[in-house]
Amino acid sequence: MTEVRPPLITIITVVYNGEATLEDTIRSVIDVKYKNINYIIIDGGSRDGTIDIIKRFASYIYCWISEPDKGIYDAMNKGWKIAETNSYILFLGAGDKVLSLPKNLKDDYSKVFYGDVFIGDKLFKPTHNRLRLTLGNTLHHQALLIPKALNEEPPFGINYKIYGDFDLNQRLMKEKVKFEYCKDLKSYALPGGVSADKLNDEMLGIVKKNFGRVATAIAFCYYTLQKFKQLLQKI
Secondary structure, rough: OOOOOOEEEEEEEEEOOOOHHHHHHHHHHHHHHOEEEEEEEOOOOOOOOOHHHHHHHHHHHEEEEOOOOOOHHHHHHHHHHHOOOOEEEEEEEOOHHHEOOOOOOOOOOOOOEEEEEOOEEEEOOOOOOOOHHHHHOOOOOOHHEEEEEHHOOOOOOOOOOOOHHHHHHHHHHHHOEEEEEEEEEEEEEEEOHHOOOOOOOHHHHHHHHHHHHHHHHHHHHHHHHHHHHHHHHHH
């Protein structure tokens, strides 16, 4: 009897000079218990030992390229373009790890599935509702399965430095795409990644583009309050 394979998951890693951390990410993809994964690595033209690591694990990699890019979201777009249409896409940075994938994932390409992310030794619990996702990126890409069928063309604005995925999440929400929590979807995010530095101006620009001036004013007040709380904690 032919074994029925679960829906295809495409895991994409974008990396530049990630010699110190990339192998941990690759091994996590190899070791995760899921039987239908295409693994794609997009390298930005690394000058350290990154390419040597990729070549060592080439038999586990569906596709990899190494060439200069215009930033992280340009690289992510390249991976998105390569991914097969009938697949769920998940992004891991170099040093991130996938810990577990859904046991009973359905081939329902109308939903986005999200899960938990460990950032260092702290658990980030995702939340999804209109208010929270309007104010901030409450869903981390390390535990976010997005069907490519929802957006065939590469979806990220390459002008963004940090929050292109925040923009995509908001646009999917505006399109009334259903987001569903999945307790079996868990990942690890390497602390100190690019999004650790908050670029409030970029976030405000995204909120304004997607939801207008009133939402932007509320978001500005929220970010200001968060900064104030952080200052108080340091006193």
